[in-house]
Amino acid sequence: MYDQSRIEETEGLVEALGVELGFTECLRVRKPNAAKLLGEGQLSHIGDLLDDCKGNLIVIDCLLTPIQQRNLERTLNVKVMDRTGLILEIFGVRARSAEGRLQVEMARQLYERSRLVRTWTHLERQRGGTGFLAGPGESQLEADRRMLDGRIAKLKTDLEAVRRTRRLQRAGRKRRGAPIVALAGYTNAGKSTLFNTLTNSTVFAADMPFATLDPTARDIELKSGKKISMIDTVGFITDLPTHLIESFRATIEEAIEADLLLHVRDISHPETERQAADVDDVLSQLEKDTKTERPPVIEVWNKADALGEDMLAVFKAGSANREDIILTSAINGDGLEDLLTLIQETLFSSTREFEIKIEPKFGKARSWLHQYSNVIGETVDEFGNVILRVSLSERELNQFVHEHHEIDIDDVILSSKKTF
Numbered sequence: 001m002y003d004q005s006r007i008e009e010t011e012g013l014v015e016a017l018g019v020e021l022g023f024t025e026c027l028r029v030r031k032p033n034a035a036k037l038l039g040e041g042q043l044s045h046i047g048d049l050l051d052d053c054k055g056n057l058i059v060i061d062c063l064l065t066p067i068q069q070r071n072l073e074r075t076l077n078v079k080v081m082d083r084t085g086l087i088l089e090i091f092g093v094r095a096r097s098a099e100g101r102l103q104v105e106m107a108r109q110l111y112e113r114s115r116l117v118r119t120w121t122h123l124e125r126q127r128g129g130t131g132f133l134a135g136p137g138e139s140q141l142e143a144d145r146r147m148l149d150g151r152i153a154k155l156k157t158d159l160e161a162v163r164r165t166r167r168l169q170r171a172g173r174k175r176r177g178a179p180i181v182a183l184a185g186y187t188n189a190g191k192s193t194l195f196n197t198l199t200n201s202t203v204f205a206a207d208m209p210f211a212t213l214d215p216t217a218r219d220i221e222l223k224s225g226k227k228i229s230m231i232d233t234v235g236f237i238t239d240l241p242t243h244l245i246e247s248f249r250a251t252i253e254e255a256i257e258a259d260l261l262l263h264v265r266d267i268s269h270p271e272t273e274r275q276a277a278d279v280d281d282v283l284s285q286l287e288k289d290t291k292t293e294r295p296p297v298i299e300v301w302n303k304a305d306a307l308g309e310d311m312l313a314v315f316k317a318g319s320a321n322r323e324d325i326i327l328t329s330a331i332n333g334d335g336l337e338d339l340l341t342l343i344q345e346t347l348f349s350s351t352r353e354f355e356i357k358i359e360p361k362f363g364k365a366r367s368w369l370h371q372y373s374n375v376i377g378e379t380v381d382e383f384g385n386v387i388l389r390v391s392l393s394e395r396e397l398n399q400f401v402h403e404h405h406e407i408d409i410d411d412v413i414l415s416s417k418k419t420f
Contacts, residue, residue: 005271006238010061010083012188016090022053036071037064043075050078059086063239066115084111084241091244099162106155107244113148166253169217178219178229179347179393184255184283185264186275187235190302194264194330195232198340215254222344231258236279245282256286259393260347261297262339267315267327268306295395296346298324300339305329350394355414358386365404372396387414 014021027042057079064082072080088108095101183191199218217231231254265272287294304327319325328335358366366386374391401409
């Protein structure tokens with residue numbers, strides 16, 4: 001049995017690279033060949049198909065070992081790309097900002113580093129070689145490994161600077177008192193279209209995988225007058241290469257460190273549940289790696305306009321029984337007012353204004369409040385204690401208590417009141 005939706009997804013990835021699709025073939029591999037993955041009969045069949053369409057590239061939708069990739073290229077006499085390589089190529093084409101290109105290059109170098117096993121066609125892009133099968137020779141193995149290690153070390157340093165910049169930007173948004181709402185979800189779920197509709201922006205949005213690589217932030221004023229900062233992030237996909245997760249950590253962390261996460265789902269897709277599970281897996285891994293608890297999540301069941309009447313009724317009934325789900329259409333605007341109302345209630349229902357007394361010896365606690373909360377005002381009493389008026393959500397208050405356990409929170413809170 002094969003998964004038709006997976007085949008269609010791969011076809012979309014190939015077309016997103018700007019490659020003309022010659023043929024699609026689903027092959028059953030009972031026992032993968034360690035050297036070539038496929039059997040000789042299957043390779044002969046693939047060779048005939050390549051000849052018929054005059055193809056010069058074949059994409060195999062799985063993870064190939066370096067040996068398999070080299071042997072397939074030699075046998076078929078065309079460039080061979082596995083799923084990881086395909087996604088990396090798409091990211092390389094789509095990256096527009098300096099930050100995006102840096103993250104893609106890091107992912108590519110990590111991928112190349114993992115494939116230094118007597119195969120050289122994958123290094124030609126970096127070293128200016130030509131042809132798919134020609135290579136500089138096995139004597140270059142150690143030299144190439146040192147070359148890649150040096151590049152990776154430099155890129156890691158540059159990416160750490162990107163992560164620091166991202167943290168400063170998040171802290172700046174918090175100082176402005178704007179809670180951060182991040183859009184996350186499977187690629188092509190409609191995140192950018194939803195973002196454009198909600199923020200009146202013109203971020204590039206298209207019916208194709210990975211239309212968005214560079215995160216974009218825009219401020220929105222809700223009906224209550226409260227402001228939020230909304231961020232569009234890169235989409236996830238099944239078998240998202242680990243190299244990309246590592247390299248795009250600075251970008252993906254925008255989702256896990258937001259105040260609220262909108263999980264945008266293409267509810268019309270036949271594999272919407274599997275896609276949601278894949279997104280959840282990536283977020284769970286980020287929680288583990290960053291030791292950061294996932295923020296509250298609202299599931300946005302998008303593309304309701306693509307549902308038939310019967311399925312639309314089913315999903316309406318399903319979303320009506322859940323307080324954390326909104327059925328929407330970013331195209332025609334259905335459900336968006338309800339979504340903004342739910343965002344407002346989720347973000348501000350637990351927010352209170354506190355008067356907090358900080359003794360001089362607790363300077364780090366005062367700095368934390370300035371960095372991670374909305375400080376409304378600050379005075380000093382006759383004993384030299386700083387009295388801060390701050391706006392804190394329940395989550396932020398708990399984080400403050402956790403990071404400054406030396407302070408008895410009951411003693412330092414002088415007053416509190418609801419702000420919404």
